[in-house]
Amino acid sequence: MKDILPELIGFLAITARATVLLSAAPLLSMQSIPTRVRLAIALSVSFIVLVGDHGPLPVVEGFDDLVGLVISESLIGIAVGLIARVTFEALSSAAQLVGLSSGLGYGSMVDPFYGGQSTALAQLLTIL
Secondary structure, eight states, X not given: OTTTHHHHHHHXXXXXXXXXXXXXXXXXXSTTSOHHHHHHHHHHHHHHHHHSOOOOOOOOOSHHHHHXXXXXXXXXXXXXXXXXXXXXXXXXXXHHHHHHHTTTTTTOEEOTTTSSEEOHHHHHHHHO
């Protein structure tokens, strides 16, 4: 049991980061993707990362260390996810401005990812 405990703690840390990352990431956090699918992807990624070549596993001596580890991994995951989301939103806003100024905004369409309206160029960049 002592041999598997570091592996379980590592899996918990990786799962905490992956779950929060997928909840904040631009493409996988959309309303059209069910929560169970995101959770399945997070668990699959966590298992693949744990089985692969990883660095040293975290050393946890008590419950306080475990809570601190999960909180720190969650903060890292949400930071990476929000940075990616801000980047995608900036590209989408730039594409919408270009589309409106070039006349492509006349026939605006409903954005299926966010539920609002967007131009054709913003749709193209979202799909790409």
